Amino acid sequence: MVPPARSLLTGRGGCGNLIIILIFFCVGLDVMTVTVVGGLSGVGKTHWVRQQIQQHQGQGDPMFYFAPGEGQLPLDRTLLQLEFSDLAGFTPDQEADLIRWVDAQRGPFWGWIELGVHMDLDSGAFLLTALRECADCRHVALLPESLGNLSTPWHLWADEVVWLPTAVTQWEGLRLWRSPLSGQVFEPRSLETFWQELTLGAYGSVIRGKGLFELPDGHCFYLDFCASSPPSLYLPVRQGRWHHGRPQRFSGIELVGTDLQRPELIQAITDCCLTDEQLAYHQQRFPVPNP
Amino acid sequence: MNIAVISCIHGNYEALITVLQDIDAHQVDQIVCLGDLVGYGPYPHGVVELIQSLEIPVVQGCWDEDVTHGLNACECSYPSLLAERRGRLAHEWTVQQLHPESLDYLAGLPKIYRQKNLGFVHGSPYSQHEYLLPDLDGLLALERAIAADVEVLFCGHTHVPYDRTLSGGTLTVRVNGVPQTIPAPAKRIINVGSVGEPRHGRPHATYVIYDTDSGVATLREVPYDYRRTCAAIIEQGLPTIFAWRLAQGLEFAERAEDASHLCSRGVG
Ligand SMILES: [Zn+2]
Numbered sequence: 001m002v003p004p005a006r007s008l009l010t011g012r013g014g015c016g017n018l019i020i021i022l023i024f025f026c027v028g029l030d031v032m033t034v035t036v037v038g039g040l041s042g043v044g045k046t047h048w049v050r051q052q053i054q055q056h057q058g059q060g061d062p063m064f065y066f067a068p069g070e071g072q073l074p075l076d077r078t079l080l081q082l083e084f085s086d087l088a089g090f091t092p093d094q095e096a097d098l099i100r101w102v103d104a105q106r107g108p109f110w111g112w113i114e115l116g117v118h119m120d121l122d123s124g125a126f127l128l129t130a131l132r133e134c135a136d137c138r139h140v141a142l143l144p145e146s147l148g149n150l151s152t153p154w155h156l157w158a159d160e161v162v163w164l165p166t167a168v169t170q171w172e173g174l175r176l177w178r179s180p181l182s183g184q185v186f187e188p189r190s191l192e193t194f195w196q197e198l199t200l201g202a203y204g205s206v207i208r209g210k211g212l213f214e215l216p217d218g219h220c221f222y223l224d225f226c227a228s229s230p231p232s233l234y235l236p237v238r239q240g241r242w243h244h245g246r247p248q249r250f251s252g253i254e255l256v257g258t259d260l261q262r263p264e265l266i267q268a269i270t271d272c273c274l275t276d277e278q279l280a281y282h283q284q285r286f287p288v289p290n291p
Numbered sequence: 292m293n294i295a296v297i298s299c300i301h302g303n304y305e306a307l308i309t310v311l312q313d314i315d316a317h318q319v320d321q322i323v324c325l326g327d328l329v330g331y332g333p334y335p336h337g338v339v340e341l342i343q344s345l346e347i348p349v350v351q352g353c354w355d356e357d358v359t360h361g362l363n364a365c366e367c368s369y370p371s372l373l374a375e376r377r378g379r380l381a382h383e384w385t386v387q388q389l390h391p392e393s394l395d396y397l398a399g400l401p402k403i404y405r406q407k408n409l410g411f412v413h414g415s416p417y418s419q420h421e422y423l424l425p426d427l428d429g430l431l432a433l434e435r436a437i438a439a440d441v442e443v444l445f446c447g448h449t450h451v452p453y454d455r456t457l458s459g460g461t462l463t464v465r466v467n468g469v470p471q472t473i474p475a476p477a478k479r480i481i482n483v484g485s486v487g488e489p490r491h492g493r494p495h496a497t498y499v500i501y502d503t504d505s506g507v508a509t510l511r512e513v514p515y516d517y518r519r520t521c522a523a524i525i526e527q528g529l530p531t532i533f534a535w536r537l538a539q540g541l542e543f544a545e546r547a548e549d550a551s552h553l554c555s556r557g558v559g
């Protein structure tokens with residue numbers, strides 16, 4: 001791949017050349033940057049990536065986001081792509097597509113690879129070896145200030161540590177539980193009760209909970225809980241309302257904690273969801289608004 | 292005279308015997324029970340038997356009505372799908388546990404009990420399923436007390452205790468288009484909370500001792516071994532969330548959102 005500094009400089013001459021060469025040389029060192037983000041659950045990794053995307057958005061450079069540990073639950077990617085429509089996203093089995101995408105870039109670009117707390121910090125190593133041929137790759141760990149004096153797996157791994165004033169401190173012995181919910185529609189008051197129970201520990205000790213939930217009026221809501229900074233966030237997701245039948249788009253829930261009671265969680269979630277008849281009844285009550 | 296008013300035992304035998312011991316220790320002349328002997332808890336039969344043996348005035352609660360008359364068709368009992376599905380499980384289990392004599396006893400309970408200027412109901416004078424919440428509109432609350440034709444109205448059903456005095460005044464009503472002014476004396480509504488399924492923020496049982504001479508209502512909050520009840524709930528195969536909720540004593544959305552909503556079934 002041709003570095004942009006060179007390709008953009010062809011055909012220029014004179015004194016201006018030197019200035020332009022210097023500028024592009026400096027910029028050229030970090031314009032193709034892939035940042036691998038790691039850190040504790042609930043520390044704000046995706047939030048940090050979101051801020052980075054916002055900062056670079058105005059430049060019009062291509063950007064990608066990749067979470068190799070997202071499994072069947074692309075929660076963060078879905079939200080980021082809904083907010084930043086130009087953001088390229090890849091599923092865990094699309095590593096080859098990601099390498100091709102990077103390879104195809106002829107100008108500056110930015111990329112973020114987010115490693116969940118459950119991921120081995122070496123898990124992106126193979127991909128990074130491939131990406132390093134055409135981009136500057138660095139490891140950024142997001143850690144709570146309170147862990148500054150402790151030795152964590154991230155201390156050795158990171159090229160840069162971003163210290164955050166958060167109360168999150170737990171990373172050992174945590175379990176991840178997630179479930180896709182696509183097609184399921186939640187009765188709002190049941191969802192509210194369930195989320196309240198969940199965050200108060202009815203199904204085990206949850207330190208981090210987030211999910212996308214479809215409601216009968218066609219809206220989708222994002223619920224986000226972090227035990228170190230309650231209360232929960234309830235955010236409407238900016239996408240079209242789904243009016244007919246079961247929503248054919250992604251929704252799901254992800255929890256990180258200890259002693260998570262899976263059968264009880266599944267039962268409670270099932271009990272919150274509308275049957276076909278109930279959904280049809282609700283969709284009649286919330287008809288499609290006239291344009 | 293001291294009257295102990297208890298409500299919402301919900302099959303919690305452990306809580307009931309502890310409260311009865313507390314009543315014993317407080318020079319109480321009479322006990323009145325505001326219903327909901329069963330539901331959620333693991334010992335519906337034991338609680339019904341014990342209450343029956345006390346030979347005290349008991350009014351019918353929403354659960355006592357539902358287990359004998361079939362589940363309420365009106366949605367006011369179940370404010371959410373989740374509550375409804377869990378409630379149905381508990382309902383079916385409770386009906387199975389109760390002996391025919393117990394069911395007959397519950398079915399035969401009155402909806403209201405009056406003693407001089409005092410009235411005793413489960414939810415409201417209109418329905419065992421109506422919630423008289425502490426923030427119910429003053430006029431509506433006053434109207435409920437007037438409907439019961441008493442000065443002090445005791446209720447339960449919300450599982451959160453309160454003592455509310457409603458200032459009097461005049462009410463203007465139209466009878467055949469003709470306005471009529473009727474004096475409305477001050478009334479008092481006392482919610483005694485719950486013995487067996489408290490939702491006031493702590494797991495302790497609550498009830499009220501009312502002194503008929505002074506008019507002083509004393510709210511008793513009685514700690515009991517709720518862990519035993521929790522263990523029994525799980526042992527009996529009831530939803531484990533009931534045990535968790537009991538241990539929290541937290542208020543959950545198990546109540547009608549519209550406080551003034553009246554169950555269409557009403558008090559027969
Ligand atoms: Zn009750």
Ligand SMILES: [Zn+2]
Nearest residue numbers: 327352353448
């Ligand atoms: Zn009740």
